[in-house]
Amino acid sequence: MLNFDEARYVGIQSGAVGLAASIRAALQKELDNGAENIFFAGAGGVNFLTQPAARILQTKSTFPTFVDMAAELVNAGNANLGPTSIVVFPSVSGTTKEAIAALEFVRSKGARVLTLTAKADTPLAELADINFTNFCADDTSSENFYLQTLLIALAIMDLRGEYDGYDEVVTELQRLPELLVEVKREFEPRAAAFAQEIKDEQNHILTGAGGSWYEAWYYGMCILEEMQWIWTRPVHASDFFHGTLELLEEDTSVILVKGEDEQRPLAERVERFAPTVTRKLRVFDTKDFALPGISDRVRALISPIVLAAIFERLSAHLEVVRDHPLTTRRYYKKGDF
Numbered sequence: 001m002l003n004f005d006e007a008r009y010v011g012i013q014s015g016a017v018g019l020a021a022s023i024r025a026a027l028q029k030e031l032d033n034g035a036e037n038i039f040f041a042g043a044g045g046v047n048f049l050t051q052p053a054a055r056i057l058q059t060k061s062t063f064p065t066f067v068d069m070a071a072e073l074v075n076a077g078n079a080n081l082g083p084t085s086i087v088v089f090p091s092v093s094g095t096t097k098e099a100i101a102a103l104e105f106v107r108s109k110g111a112r113v114l115t116l117t118a119k120a121d122t123p124l125a126e127l128a129d130i131n132f133t134n135f136c137a138d139d140t141s142s143e144n145f146y147l148q149t150l151l152i153a154l155a156i157m158d159l160r161g162e163y164d165g166y167d168e169v170v171t172e173l174q175r176l177p178e179l180l181v182e183v184k185r186e187f188e189p190r191a192a193a194f195a196q197e198i199k200d201e202q203n204h205i206l207t208g209a210g211g212s213w214y215e216a217w218y219y220g221m222c223i224l225e226e227m228q229w230i231w232t233r234p235v236h237a238s239d240f241f242h243g244t245l246e247l248l249e250e251d252t253s254v255i256l257v258k259g260e261d262e263q264r265p266l267a268e269r270v271e272r273f274a275p276t277v278t279r280k281l282r283v284f285d286t287k288d289f290a291l292p293g294i295s296d297r298v299r300a301l302i303s304p305i306v307l308a309a310i311f312e313r314l315s316a317h318l319e320v321v322r323d324h325p326l327t328t329r330r331y332y333k334k335g336d337f
Contacts, residue, residue: 013177045222052211053149070102083110094122142308195317210263259303
């Protein structure tokens with residue numbers, strides 16, 4: 001596979017899954033000490049990677065769960081934030097200024113801080129009450145943070161008696177790093193062909209629903225826009241029919257992601273309509289990948305992880321065929337703004 005280190009990838013994602021027992025133990029202590037709600041409050045695109053887990057808690061648990069942008073949390077506060085709150089901050093660099101400011105703000109309100117970082121010797125790791133460090137970088141961070149926050153959600157529900165079969169699910173997740181390598185290997189030819197197909201296209205609509213929607217949103221903003229300077233229009237599959245459909249013409253690119261949770265029918269609605277107008281509907285469906293040993297229940301949980309794994313392969317090919325390294329930026333981290 002192009003520019004891919006299999007051992008490195010498996011090691012990083014195995015490290016994420018390997019935190020399951022430690023995450024559960026830490027959350028057991030927080031709940032025993034009176035934690036009454038949880039916030040996911042990362043800065044920038046990394047906060048998208050927490051939202052499938054947050055949505056699981058919001059829909060499957062009665063444990064109050066909130067999602068806030070770090071900068072908005074500092075400016076507006078939140079009436080639910082206080083000494084009985086757990087606030088989760090993920091960060092690859094561990095130095096994001098908006099996240100550090102938000103961390104200091106929530107601590108001033110008495111909240112407990114849990115950070116997920118790639119390095120231990122960074123402000124977000126050192127200032128936290130609880131830190132889990134698992135090395136990752138841009139090309140591996142999506143799966144890493146999706147997995148860790150999923151483990152947070154599952155642990156909370158298990159500890160509250162709201163989830164059956166926690167141990168079995170974690171056992172299945174332990175198989176996932178190796179399986180994701182096979183997913184990438186299977187997708188590699190399509191990634192190469194699709195990168196070549198769209199290398200000169202400058203505008204795309206990205207859409208999806210359920211947990212997969214957050215990967216569409218993340219990939220559009222943080223990869224295609226930030227790392228390739230390609231204009232995108234991420235829109236939820238439900239909202240697609242409340243405005244965005246009017247943009248469709250026969251050559252409009254629509255990239256649709258389909259996961260396997262209960263929101264799949266919303267994506268299928270777009271899949272039925274879009275080809276009646278555009279000849280450029282591109283569908284990426286997690287059901288296309290076998291994932292032996294993974295139950296339907298777990299497949300529904302990991303759809304955004306599978307999509308992140310295949311889109312990394314697309315990114316690797318895009319930077320080559322477009323002669324645009326993923327690390328090239330005009331402005332990001334190049335000035336104080």
